[in-house]
Amino acid sequence: MELVPRVPSAPRWPLLLPLLLGLSAGAAIDWPTEEGKEAWDYVTVRKDAHMFWWLYYSTNPCKNFSELPLVMWLQGGPGGSSTGFGNFEEIGPLSSNLKPRNTTWLQSASLLFVDNPVGTGFSYVNDSNAYAKDLATVASDMMVLLKAFFSSHKDFQTVPFYIFSESYGGKMAAGISLELYKAVQQGTIKCNFSGVALGDSWISPVDSVMSWGPYLYSMSLLDDKGLAEVSNVAERVLDAINKEQYKEATQLWEEAEMVIEKNTDGVNFYNILTKSTPTSAMESGLEFLRSHLVRLCQRHVRHLEGDTLSQLMNGPIRKKLKIIPEDISWGAQSPKVFMNMEEDFMKPVVSIVDELLEAGVNVTVYNGQLDLIVDTMGQEAWLRKLTWPGLSKFSQLKWKALYSNPKSLETSAFVKAYKNLAFYWILRAGHMVPSDQGDMALKMMRLVTQQE
Ligand SMILES: *[C@@H]1O[C@H](CO)[C@@H](O)[C@H](O)[C@H]1NC(C)=O
Ligand SMILES: *[C@@H]1O[C@H](CO)[C@@H](O)[C@H](O)[C@H]1NC(C)=O
Ligand SMILES: *[C@@H]1O[C@H](CO)[C@@H](O)[C@H](O)[C@H]1NC(C)=O
Ligand SMILES: *[C@@H]1O[C@H](CO)[C@@H](O)[C@H](O)[C@H]1NC(C)=O
Numbered sequence: 053m054e055l056v057p058r059v060p061s062a063p064r065w066p067l068l069l070p071l072l073l074g075l076s077a078g079a080a081i082d083w084p085t086e087e088g089k090e091a092w093d094y095v096t097v098r099k100d101a102h103m104f105w106w107l108y109y110s111t112n113p114c115k116n117f118s119e120l121p122l123v124m125w126l127q128g129g130p131g132g133s134s135t136g137f138g139n140f141e142e143i144g145p146l147s148s149n150l151k152p153r154n155t156t157w158l159q160s161a162s163l164l165f166v167d168n169p170v171g172t173g174f175s176y177v178n179d180s181n182a183y184a185k186d187l188a189t190v191a192s193d194m195m196v197l198l199k200a201f202f203s204s205h206k207d208f209q210t211v212p213f214y215i216f217s218e219s220y221g222g223k224m225a226a227g228i229s230l231e232l233y234k235a236v237q238q239g240t241i242k243c244n245f246s247g248v249a250l251g252d253s254w255i256s257p258v259d260s261v262m263s264w265g266p267y268l269y270s271m272s273l274l275d276d277k278g279l280a281e282v283s284n285v286a287e288r289v290l291d292a293i294n295k296e297q298y299k300e301a302t303q304l305w306e307e308a309e310m311v312i313e314k315n316t317d318g319v320n321f322y323n324i325l326t327k328s329t330p331t332s333a334m335e336s337g338l339e340f341l342r343s344h345l346v347r348l349c350q351r352h353v354r355h356l357e358g359d360t361l362s363q364l365m366n367g368p369i370r371k372k373l374k375i376i377p378e379d380i381s382w383g384a385q386s387p388k389v390f391m392n393m394e395e396d397f398m399k400p401v402v403s404i405v406d407e408l409l410e411a412g413v414n415v416t417v418y419n420g421q422l423d424l425i426v427d428t429m430g431q432e433a434w435l436r437k438l439t440w441p442g443l444s445k446f447s448q449l450k451w452k453a454l455y456s457n458p459k460s461l462e463t464s465a466f467v468k469a470y471k472n473l474a475f476y477w478i479l480r481a482g483h484m485v486p487s488d489q490g491d492m493a494l495k496m497m498r499l500v501t502q503q504e
């Protein structure tokens with residue numbers, strides 16, 4: 053998920069972590085009996101910057117892992133943890149209650165979760181100057197990690213490698229994919245890079261913000277007056293971005309959210325049909341830190357009442373992993389991760405997607421119908437800005453309906469693909485597509501990785 057917004061100057065949730073640690077100490081775990089092969093480690097990607105990764109070998113009963121793709125999952129934020137949220141709340145083998153997940157992607161791929169940028173999840177920095185401040189650093193850090201990973205896991209060098217992402221993770225995935233493509237060409241990283249999938253991705257922030265009003269209006273979540281207010285603040289965001297005043301754009305973005313919150317009686321930015329932010333998102337600490345006092349208060353009270361994912365990661369999981377430094381808490385540095393990327397946050401990366409398409413990299417865009425923060429209209433808007441020559445042919449195509457299982461009559465998605473660009477409209481899903489529509493998300497992953 054999970055654009056974590058600018059954090060007020062004194063971020064409060066890290067202070068809660070020692071408490072949570074106390075609560076979770078000695079928690080009993082019931083590990084499911086069937087565990088597949090796993091591996092994890094740190095890679096020092098720069099001086100004072102240590103990145104954590106966690107690999108699960110596919111558990112497909114009929115196929116060896118070497119016959120299935122490897123999927124790297126990148127969470128958003130920046131500051132959201134792939135090893136925590138993506139793994140336990142979206143696509144990994146177990147839920148945050150350690151119950152098996154029926155729709156885990158592990159049945160059709162091996163999964164690599166990486167906590168990036170450094171400072172996210174179990175990744176950490178030793179010096180506050182070591183946080184990444186821009187996408188270029190995020191991408192070059194990941195190149196160091198992937199080079200180390202593929203050198204030490206040679207079995208995976210020939211396995212098709214795909215990057216899937218969500219939210220801000222999509223922006224990072226675009227930048228990382230371009231660098232990875234170059235590294236593979238130059239022979240500096242040995243891997244079978246086969247494509248990137250951008251889920252509810254922060255590719256062009258201004259196109260998201262500009263479509264918030266019309267989208268909400270069409271869904272009966274704004275009246276004329278509200279639409280005028282939202283459009284007004286959106287125009288100011290546009291103006292700031294046109295002037296390349298990115299910090300100001302980030303502040304105005306927050307303001308736009310508050311205008312929406314006020315006019316919609318507090319719509320959930322991650323799924324417009326559910327009133328409050330899903331508890332899981334709140335708990336993971338990845339939700340927008342609203343400057344709104346009431347919201348903040350709610351968040352913190354909830355944190356104190358119980359934070360399943362944080363307790364899991366800081367309790368049983370760190371015990372299992374054994375290599376997490378004693379003074380590092382899962383997620384404790386993530387507000388700093390966001391703050392350090394503030395300047396970069398509102399910058400678009402449409403031109404990077406263009407470069408990927410030009411280079412022949414397979415690019416998939418997928419988006420949840422009920423997502424507001426990165427709504428589908430906004431994705432279509434930046435897509436129209438591509439200079440890729442295939443765009444006009446792509447646009448002329450008709451979409452095709454998809455069903456998550458052959459017996460179902462209920463349409464689950466629409467898809468359109470031309471050459472190396474594909475777009476999936478995922479119905480009845482919000483921002484966290486695999487959480488909301490697990491069957492369809494799994495099917496889409498299998499389609500993207502050429503398994504169906
Ligand atoms: C699975 O593939 C790996 C790498 O190719 C190989 O070393 C291993 O023996 C295979 N395992 C089985 C059960 O075939
Ligand atoms: C998972 O699949 C099993 C077997 O098909 C089914 O009984 C169970 O209800 C499913 N669980 C969920 C959460 O859908
Ligand atoms: C870096 O930080 C980790 C975690 O806080 C700590 O265990 C380690 O000793 C530190 N290393 C240096 C060189 O300061
Ligand atoms: C990459 O994966 C594809 C699909 O499995 C395979 O055909 C191809 O030979 C692989 N390429 C390399 C360089 O390993």
Ligand SMILES: *[C@@H]1O[C@H](CO)[C@@H](O)[C@H](O)[C@H]1NC(C)=O
Nearest residue numbers: 246247414471472500501502
């Ligand atoms: C890339 O996409 C094209 C068009 O859908 C497909 O034919 C090709 O197999 C894909 N390549 C990989 C490596 O997924």
